[in-house]
Amino acid sequence: MSDFPSTTRLLVSQTRYQLVTFWRIPVAVFFTLGLPLLMLVLFNALFGDGTFSTPQGEISAQQFYTGGLAAFTAVSATFTNLANMVPIRRDEGVLKRWRGTPLPTWIYIAGFILSAVIIAFIGVVLMLTLGVTVYDLSIDPEKMPAAFMTFAVGVGSFAALGMALAALVKTASSASAAANAIILPLAFVSNVFIQVDDAPQWIQTLGNIFPLKPFVEAFQDTFTPFVEPPAFDWAAMAFVAAWGLLGLVVALTRFSWEPSGSAPRGRRSRRSAASATTD
Amino acid sequence: MPVVDVSDLHKRYGDVEAVDGLSFHIDAGEVYALLGENGAGKSTAVEILEGYRTPTSGAVEVLGVDPASAGRDFRDRIGVVLQSSGVETEFTVREVIELYGGCYRNPRPLDEVISLVGLDEKVDARVGSLSGGQRRRIDLALGIVGRPELLFLDEPTTGFDPSARRRSWDLIEALGADGTTVLLTTHYLDEAEHLADRVGVLSKGRLIAEGSPEELINQASGTVVSFMLPDTVPADEAAATFGELLGVGIRQSGRLVEASIDTPTAAVHRITGWAVANGVELESLSVSRASLEDVYLALTEVHDDPPAVESAS
Numbered sequence: 001m002s003d004f005p006s007t008t009r010l011l012v013s014q015t016r017y018q019l020v021t022f023w024r025i026p027v028a029v030f031f032t033l034g035l036p037l038l039m040l041v042l043f044n045a046l047f048g049d050g051t052f053s054t055p056q057g058e059i060s061a062q063q064f065y066t067g068g069l070a071a072f073t074a075v076s077a078t079f080t081n082l083a084n085m086v087p088i089r090r091d092e093g094v095l096k097r098w099r100g101t102p103l104p105t106w107i108y109i110a111g112f113i114l115s116a117v118i119i120a121f122i123g124v125v126l127m128l129t130l131g132v133t134v135y136d137l138s139i140d141p142e143k144m145p146a147a148f149m150t151f152a153v154g155v156g157s158f159a160a161l162g163m164a165l166a167a168l169v170k171t172a173s174s175a176s177a178a179a180n181a182i183i184l185p186l187a188f189v190s191n192v193f194i195q196v197d198d199a200p201q202w203i204q205t206l207g208n209i210f211p212l213k214p215f216v217e218a219f220q221d222t223f224t225p226f227v228e229p230p231a232f233d234w235a236a237m238a239f240v241a242a243w244g245l246l247g248l249v250v251a252l253t254r255f256s257w258e259p260s261g262s263a264p265r266g267r268r269s270r271r272s273a274a275s276a277t278t279d
Numbered sequence: 280m281p282v283v284d285v286s287d288l289h290k291r292y293g294d295v296e297a298v299d300g301l302s303f304h305i306d307a308g309e310v311y312a313l314l315g316e317n318g319a320g321k322s323t324a325v326e327i328l329e330g331y332r333t334p335t336s337g338a339v340e341v342l343g344v345d346p347a348s349a350g351r352d353f354r355d356r357i358g359v360v361l362q363s364s365g366v367e368t369e370f371t372v373r374e375v376i377e378l379y380g381g382c383y384r385n386p387r388p389l390d391e392v393i394s395l396v397g398l399d400e401k402v403d404a405r406v407g408s409l410s411g412g413q414r415r416r417i418d419l420a421l422g423i424v425g426r427p428e429l430l431f432l433d434e435p436t437t438g439f440d441p442s443a444r445r446r447s448w449d450l451i452e453a454l455g456a457d458g459t460t461v462l463l464t465t466h467y468l469d470e471a472e473h474l475a476d477r478v479g480v481l482s483k484g485r486l487i488a489e490g491s492p493e494e495l496i497n498q499a500s501g502t503v504v505s506f507m508l509p510d511t512v513p514a515d516e517a518a519a520t521f522g523e524l525l526g527v528g529i530r531q532s533g534r535l536v537e538a539s540i541d542t543p544t545a546a547v548h549r550i551t552g553w554a555v556a557n558g559v560e561l562e563s564l565s566v567s568r569a570s571l572e573d574v575y576l577a578l579t580e581v582h583d584d585p586p587a588v589e590s591a592s
Contacts, residue, residue, distance in 0.1 A: 002385050004351065004355070004382070004383075004384055005381060005382065010381075010382060013381055017367075017378055020369075020370075021367060021369050021370075024369040025369060089365075092364075092365030093361065093363060094365045094366065094367060096331070096361065096364050097359075097361065097364045097365070097421070099331070100329060100331070100354060100357075100361070101354060101425070102351045102352075102354040102355040102382050102383055102425070103382035
């Protein structure tokens with residue numbers, strides 16, 4: 001009897017399948033890639049002439065927005081995207097169907113995550129290209145290893161957190177709402193839309209508790225002129241990774257492959273089941 | 280060794296015993312139908328055999344392994360058509376069949392799958408654009424794409440129009456003839472009668488009868504006498520009047536009166552004598568061999584609580 005297809009081949013096929021799905025859902029493409037680019041253009045049109053002062057030095061608004069929104073794109077391609085799509089597939093019964101096939105379940109999930117990471121990468125590259133060509137973003141080759149590493153830790157952790165949210169919420173409609181209710185307010189206190197170093201203490205504290213701000217700042221730093229190479233922010237990366245690990249534990253322990261309510265409930269009595277057929 | 284071997288299976292949800300002491304087996308190459316009303320435990324039992332649920336107690340062996348802990352090899356040898364599960368609507372029929380087929384050891388070629396389920400004309404259509412019946416055929420296609428030794432079909436033709444249903448029957452018959460073992464659940468009795476080598480009747484989580492359709496029909500009273508309730512007899516007196524004449528309990532649904540009878544000749548003589556004596560014409564009077572449906576109704580009647588008063592028109 002022939003062997004199963006190799007793990008590599010299955011991984012490639014699953015990742016490709018998730019990417020094709022993504023490109024065929026216009027609303028997903030718009031919110032994940034289009035909207036952050038649009039925000040970059042708008043913020044720069046509105047505030048692009050200014051500068052922000054940070055404890056370390058002055059940064060032009062253009063550079064601030066490009067780095068911050070690039071990091072935000074990476075988060076929306078992983079965290080928001082997975083927290084949206086995985087529960088949709090679960091509600092549709094697609095996850096349950098896959099579980100009945102010989103495809104190892106981890107490969108299905110890995111395909112989902114790899115595709116999200118690729119989308120994040122495309123989004124970040126688009127954003128940085130626009131930054132370099134239009135918004136005076138300077139790229140220092142010596143800081144690129146740090147940019148890449150920060151990106152890798154960030155997308156890994158936010159993908160895990162997206163899977164954790166997908167595991168915790170029951171239905172697709174509530175998952176979408178929950179993901180946005182988490183990420184949008186957080187973006188306001190995390191140096192994505194506004195520089196918060198001068199904001200009230202509670203806002204700064206709020207930003208510091210969650211992993212978005214450390215990730216955004218660490219990534220911004222790799223494009224900030226006054227931060228010296230190699231610009232690895234190990235503390236921030238460790239903090240983000242710790243959140244990622246927490247997400248991983250929640251995802252692994254709470255994940256369900258079946259639509260909610262598919263199993264018979266205890267409260268459904270035999271009487272009602274019997275009367276349904278005599279009708 | 281049987282392909283499916285279940286003994287004293289129990290599955291409890293809260294205080295409901297969804298499966299309550301189920302035992303049966305399926306031999307290689309058999310088409311076995313589990314019949315039962317909604318809530319009888321069919322899907323729960325089948326999902327335990329597929330490995331989706333773990334039993335509360337009891338022994339289950341499918342293809343020689345315990346499905347609850349079985350791995351990839353097991354899932355390569357089974358095909359699963361669930362009662363309701365989605366397919367990626369963004370993909371074409373060709374794409375989903377290739378995608379799912381691509382994770383089996385020895386998948387059927389696309390063209391073969393497509394023509395088996397009759398989706399030739401829709402092969403490049405997006406799944407999202409197909410009708411409910413056509414999507415159900417994709418379910419079938421994905422169930423057979425891996426050349427399963429054992430195919431689970433959970434109500435495979437619900438929602439089909441009559442011609443699509445016939446076509447699926449032909450497919451299931453062809454698979455059965457090919458040596459594929461099939462476990463079918465259905466509440467269409469003609470489907471079970473047509474397809475199954477053996478039938479198990481499930482009620483409240485346990486088997487109340489088992490055998491070939493032929494055996495079940497022969498075991499039960501073999502002849503059904505039916506006619507329309509005459510206007511001169513009120514609906515609530517029908518049971519008394521005709522029960523006494525026929526010597527057995529009757530079933531009423533709407534104006535239709537039915538009874539399963541061992542000795543139809545005498546019974547028909549009595550009832551036609553009564554009709555002639557009373558100057559009543561028994562509309563649509565017929566005497567026919569019992570179908571599986573009659574057997575099923577007789578079986579579930581015995582095992583059910585008396586049904587609530589049904590309104591007759």
